[in-house]
Amino acid sequence: MAKLVPLADGVAELVRDGDTVALEGFTHLIPFAAGHEIIRQERRDLTLVRMTPDVIYDQLIGAGCARRLVFSWGGNPGVGSLHRFRDAVQNSWPVPLELEEHSHAGMANRYVAGASGLPFAVLRGYTGTDLPRHTGNIRSIDCPFTGETLTAVPALNPDVTVVHAQRADRAGNVQMWGITGVQKEAVLAARRSLVTVEEIVDELTPVPGQVVLPGWAITAVAHVPGGAHPSYAHGYSVRDNAFYVAWDEISRDRDTFQDWIERHVQNAGATA
Template sequence: MATFMPLKQAVADNLRDGDTAAFEGFTHLIPTAAAHEAIRQGIKDLTLVRMTPDVVYDQMIGMGLAKKLVFSYAGNPGVGLLRRMRDAVENAYPRPIELEEHSHAAMANAYEAGAAGLPCAVFRGYLGAELARVNANIKQVTCPFSGEVLAAVPAVRPDATFIHAQKADRKGNVLIEGIIGIQKEAVLAAKRAVVTVEEVVEDFSDLHPNLTILPHWAITAVSVVPGGAHPSYTHGYYPRDNATYLEWDKIAADRELFRAWMDENVIKATPEDFAARVATLGAV
């Protein structure tokens, strides 16, 4: 059952050293504020899971939180590679990191299997692909009914999932508008789920009921963090901050510049700072 609490408490109560954690968001609604709080709290030895790791995972990897990354595609969207991730892979800086790479289809099916309580996902995919040569968790199974050879991957069942959304009502039901991505399945697959939201409303009586995609009983904690998806956008609230993504490419390229930026903008910052960051972006 969803409990409203400050983000600092929500992270402290639900994310532990050694956890498998998903900070999911696709194009928009990326839970940056939650990831920054995890960095401030010095959580370590995480297995980070996400369909499209971008800047926020670059920051977590660069600060040494991750021991492993389970993912499909990684990059600074519209800009280029993740330089802190690359430094960890090529130079073990600030620590070695293990990679388990999948396709988008595999990750989506793995989350769905986790949400359904299944041990693995079975789907059509990877035929003729080379990825199975470097990922021992990509298997083949034969359908007992048709004889068709299918792909199989382990279900994703995070210890903790963090997402950002537009609204929660007073009961803790969560509404997501725009691109939903895999957030719903990532929450339902998790042991514990934390949702940061732009605002809390009395109810969703004036909105289509199908927009309420996450019921309060599937959520552990809700934290109100206006602007908490910056620099990604939140549909209906603020646009994508493209300048910040471009700036990150230069910051992440230098170890000392990276640490200085993180100290100033993450370690010394608070969740409340996110509202000011999006105030100048305008509404969408």
């Protein structure tokens, strides 16, 4: 059964230097508060995994938490580039950043393989792209039944997966709805997991399109209202579009970025 913990305690226990860490959430339910706590606790040498690294990964990279990024597509949604990501790749600031790039389908299938206890995933994909030339663990494989050439990619099994959701009950069962991505698969594939939620309730009531993560599959749950801001939590908050626009200017300059992190993350304190 998942235990209910303050956010700071959950990160302290579950996220360790050198870990492979997945912070997943698509468009909404992005675990910004948990990412900020990782920055506050100064985790280092992380391999960050995410299907669509956006502003939270820009912040983690710029804060020096990451040494490697495993991803498919990266950018500030609807705005432009991730400038801290770009600076790390081009100029090794604040530390060099290794890249492992995949397609969305490849990343999703890697999580599914990890959640299923399989060593790799097979898909029709990557054909006609340059990714196999630049990513060493994309391999061709022949189907033993038809002879068709397919692509194999290794399973993803993060040391810890972090996601945000709308609700959890007191037994640690988690409920999310709206646009859901690979949160379920990423949690089931991980060795440890931390879920931040908007609300703790006595009983989960059904919601159309819901995904329920059972408490036995989760390590810890933290009550963090607003934990997805500036992204949104369907039914609880709206997307802060102005922040995403503002981030483009904040993140362009190293000193401006560091000042923002100091004022809004380091000195903000953890939400329990």
